[in-house]
Amino acid sequence: MALAVGTLAPDFTLNDSDGNSVTLSELRGTPVYLNFYPLAFSPVCTDWFTAIAKDSGPFEGARVIGISVDSKWGLAAFKRQLGADQVTFLADFHPKGDVARLYDVWIDAAGISGRATFVIDADGIIQDVDQVAPLETPDADRLIASLASCTG
DSSP states (O other), rough: OOTTTSBBOOOOOOEEESSEEEEGGGGGGGEEEEOOOOOSSSHHHHHHHHHHHHGGGGGGGSEEEEEESSHHHHHHHHHHHHHHEEEEEEETTTTTTHHHHHHTEEEEETTEOOOEEEEEEEESSSEEEEOOOSSSSOOOHHHHHHHHHHHH
């Protein structure tokens, strides 16, 4: 079960698709739409991030992050293919799945993270979370409404 609403989001540092380090706590002051997903280029993940890339309006004022176990090179190709310039893709590559474990969304038997979205407010507190089976998608409407309450 994913981390609970009302708790401080655990801090982490991962490399993005350009090789830059991104630390969650350094994003304080900005709400974060944090998406764990199994694998880049898989059908459900592609659909999820394509929708975000096509309509970035609901995410204005927030940082959209996607985390998977893919390498930074795979994530760079994924980002390019989707035209998802407003999404920061992070590689939970080595040690594999450490951040997914920290957020309690790791699927050990599959060697990937599960699918979960966390809405984190500007103070770093989890305001909403939706964790679903890997072939399902989180409730985007509810999560976007939660994010809107964080961005004013």
